Amino acid sequence: xxxxxxxxxxxxxxxxxxxxxxxxxxDGYNDDAPSDTPVLVDLPSHLHKSTTQPLDxxxxxxxxxxxxxxxxxxGTDAREDDRVHERSTGRWFxxxxxxLPAGVTGAADVKLTLTRVAR
Numbered sequence: 878x879x880x881x882x883x884x885x886x887x888x889x890x891x892x893x894x895x896x897x898x899x900x901x902x903x904d905g906y907n908d909d910a911p912s913d914t915p916v917l918v919d920l921p922s923h924l925h926k927s928t929t930q931p932l933d934x935x936x937x938x939x940x941x942x943x944x945x946x947x948x949x950x951x952g953t954d955a956r957e958d959d960r961v962h963e964r965s966t967g968r969w970f971x972x973x974x975x976x977l978p979a980g981v982t983g984a985a986d987v988k989l990t991l992t993r994v995a996r
Contacts, residue, residue: 882923882948884921886923886963887965888962889915889961889962890954891913891961892956892959893960916954916959917954920950921949923947923948924945926944926945928941928944944990945990947989947991949986950987951984955972956975957973957974957975961989968993969993970991970992971991971994973989974989974990
């Protein structure tokens with residue numbers, strides 16, 4: 878496999894539990910319990926954060942917006958709504974989108990668009 882990035886961190890991917898009872902199975906809102914067991918561990922990855930600070934002309938305030946992008950090796954089984962944990966910093970992310978581009982010379986890297994969440 879060829880990759881176009883240098884791994885800068887190691888990530889774990891968590892996928893929510895399925896198959897729980899439908900009526901109030903978790904805290905009364907029919908939510909599935911978050912999984913405590915990762916489905917994929919020690920994935921070499923590259924996280925990149927870009928920050929913009931647009932000015933809202935109506936209020937005159939500046940808002941900071943973070944955009945997180947993650948690249949993983951080809952064939953990584955990442956899905957939307959998975960949770961990603963970076964153990965070295967303790968940061969948690971939610972996967973918003975998974976991009977599996979077709980590579981011209983072989984398998985292309987898996988690109989994830991992430992949202993950082995507080996935990």
